[in-house]
Amino acid sequence: MPAPALPAFDVCVVGYGPVGATLANLLADCGLSVLVLEREAEIYLLPRAVHFDDEVMRLFQTLGLAERILPHTHVSPGMRFVDAGGRLILDWSRSPDVGPLGWHVSYRFHQPDLERILRDAAAARPAIDVRLRAEVFALDQDDDGVDIRYEDVAGGALCRARARYVVGCDGARSLVRRLIGDSLEDLGFHERWLVVDAILGRDLPTLGDYSVQYCDPARPATYVRGVGRRRRWEIALRPDEDPAAMTAPAGTWRLLERFISRDDAELERAACYTFHSAIARRWRDRRLLIAGDSAHQTPPFLGQGLCAGIRDVANLAWKLARAVKTGGDDALLDSYQSERAPHVRAYIELAVRLGGLINTRAAEAAVPGGLTRSEPARMESIKPQLGPGLSAGAADLRGQLAPQPLLADHVRLDDHVGYRFAALLDPNFLAGLPDALRRELTLKNVDVVADPALQPWLADNRVSAVVVRPDRYVLGSAKTIGDMDALAAAI
Numbered sequence: 001m002p003a004p005a006l007p008a009f010d011v012c013v014v015g016y017g018p019v020g021a022t023l024a025n026l027l028a029d030c031g032l033s034v035l036v037l038e039r040e041a042e043i044y045l046l047p048r049a050v051h052f053d054d055e056v057m058r059l060f061q062t063l064g065l066a067e068r069i070l071p072h073t074h075v076s077p078g079m080r081f082v083d084a085g086g087r088l089i090l091d092w093s094r095s096p097d098v099g100p101l102g103w104h105v106s107y108r109f110h111q112p113d114l115e116r117i118l119r120d121a122a123a124a125r126p127a128i129d130v131r132l133r134a135e136v137f138a139l140d141q142d143d144d145g146v147d148i149r150y151e152d153v154a155g156g157a158l159c160r161a162r163a164r165y166v167v168g169c170d171g172a173r174s175l176v177r178r179l180i181g182d183s184l185e186d187l188g189f190h191e192r193w194l195v196v197d198a199i200l201g202r203d204l205p206t207l208g209d210y211s212v213q214y215c216d217p218a219r220p221a222t223y224v225r226g227v228g229r230r231r232r233w234e235i236a237l238r239p240d241e242d243p244a245a246m247t248a249p250a251g252t253w254r255l256l257e258r259f260i261s262r263d264d265a266e267l268e269r270a271a272c273y274t275f276h277s278a279i280a281r282r283w284r285d286r287r288l289l290i291a292g293d294s295a296h297q298t299p300p301f302l303g304q305g306l307c308a309g310i311r312d313v314a315n316l317a318w319k320l321a322r323a324v325k326t327g328g329d330d331a332l333l334d335s336y337q338s339e340r341a342p343h344v345r346a347y348i349e350l351a352v353r354l355g356g357l358i359n360t361r362a363a364e365a366a367v368p369g370g371l372t373r374s375e376p377a378r379m380e381s382i383k384p385q386l387g388p389g390l391s392a393g394a395a396d397l398r399g400q401l402a403p404q405p406l407l408a409d410h411v412r413l414d415d416h417v418g419y420r421f422a423a424l425l426d427p428n429f430l431a432g433l434p435d436a437l438r439r440e441l442t443l444k445n446v447d448v449v450a451d452p453a454l455q456p457w458l459a460d461n462r463v464s465a466v467v468v469r470p471d472r473y474v475l476g477s478a479k480t481i482g483d484m485d486a487l488a489a490a491i
């Protein structure tokens with residue numbers, strides 16, 4: 001008798017952290033069936049991310065979740081770096097206004113709140129099948145798909161499933177990364193820090209809304225204002241300090257009393273982490289891929305670890321959907337790593353340099369121009385370009401994020417487009433577009449938008465049209481109908 005067919009899915013996502021949950025939602029919105037396997041029964045409760053940026057909020061908007069997430073956020077005015085004497089040495093203020101991506105550039109949040117919303121969204125998408133307490137231990141790929149073996153940890157049963165592709169969103173100790181056969185490139189930062197969340201018993205305005213980096217070689221530390229009365233401190237540990245003793249209330253308070261008194265707040269949770277900086281050398285082996293912390297890790301000084309993982313899956317989901325629907329496309333899937341790896345590397349390297357500044361060991365290297373000026377140095381957020389990958393038409397703006405203006409009908413650009421390609425055109429250019437080209441764009445499900453709100457951006461960049469991918473990065477631009485032909489052919 002033939003063996004019974006295994007339950008088969010388009011994609012299996014290993015790991016239901018924020019990156020896996022976001023990927024599952026995106027893939028379902030692309031029309032794929034998704035199996036999520038997660039070892040743990042509950043959302044991870046120890047203190048982790050507290051900040052995400054405008055690009056990440058934009059992706060949550062794409063999933064229809066921005067309005068649900070907003071009430072759980074607090075817009076951040078920025079970050080200040082002070083030396084051991086309290087002198088301001090570096091100012092990274094953020095604009096209080098909504099930025100060109102359509103959102104504020106910095107939000108504070110509580111990671112378990114975000115994960116709950118992402119999981120609720122996945123539960124509402126019938127194409128997603130989530131199995132908790134399911135630990136993956138083997139993946140065997142062949143020409144058509146991947147055999148997945150996992151343990152139902154609750155009952156001890158060994159189970160199997162099959163998927164066309166498997167994406168490891170399985171965190172820093174990723175099994176999928178190891179099965180891909182990868183080693184991590186070490187970017188040099190490894191430090192043990194105590195991370196504490198406390199809930200204030202009363203308002204303490206003196207703590208302020210700005211995050212503060214205490215660049216004190218004797219005891220580097222970070223303060224972050226959370227949502228409501230939650231406040232975060234991250235404090236460097238010395239090599240001789242025992243993590244268990246420091247996460248116990250007495251040890252934690254010994255370090256925290258420099259900032260608040262025991263009467264001011266209740267300790268909510270404390271954990272000791274070794275912050276690493278590393279990037280995987282190989283993000284894909286045929287049908288196996290990795291995303292999020294399994295592909296890269298960063299010290300948290302820029303608040304970009306989770307953000308980078310969300311960018312990974314925004315880049316990957318539409319490519320995977322195409323690969324599933326067309327039976328595979330190696331060049332497209334390989335562009336995932338070639339585009340994402342240099343992008344995330346830019347963030348990790350900056351975070352490591354800031355780590356040097358916080359330890360005041362490498363201040364000159366961390367801040368362009370050094371810290372010798374009497375005025376504090378100023379810092380701007382970075383928005384790196386994608387690494388080499390997909391490209392067509394004219395190269396202007398390629399790999400950069402497209403802005404998100406409010407269109408003439410008061411709809412935000414991304415709400416108009418959804419998670420698909422868009423051609424953003426100057427209205428005059430649209431008027432001259434040949435019918436065949438218009439038909440090709442429609443056939444390829446490209447949203448053609450020729451709105452006056454886009455004109456200033458197109459004019460500033462001296463282009464007549466831009467094709468934007470579902471992840472909001474520019475594929476290429478057009479100055480001529482010939483460029484536009486090339487762009488349409490590449491979609």
Ligand SMILES: Cc1cc2nc3c(=O)[nH]c(=O)nc-3n(C[C@H](O)[C@H](O)[C@H](O)COP(=O)(O)OP(=O)(O)OC[C@H]3O[C@@H](n4cnc5c(N)ncnc54)[C@H](O)[C@@H]3O)c2cc1C
Pocket residue numbers: 014015016017018019020037038039040044047048049050051052111134135136137169170171172174175195273291292293294300302303304305306307308309
């Ligand atoms: C102190 C601290 C502060 C931070 N601050 C920020 C910040 O402000 N902003 C920011 O953007 N980032 C920040 N980060 C980073 C952020 O928290 C992580 O990048 C993010 O949680 C990674 O998400 P992930 O989904 O990739 O991995 P994880 O959240 O680690 O999820 C991986 C999941 O995979 C599961 N799993 C693993 N192996 C298996 C298996 N074999 N089978 C089934 N399931 C498996 C695990 O149980 C886990 O649930 C911070 C991190 C720390 C520690």
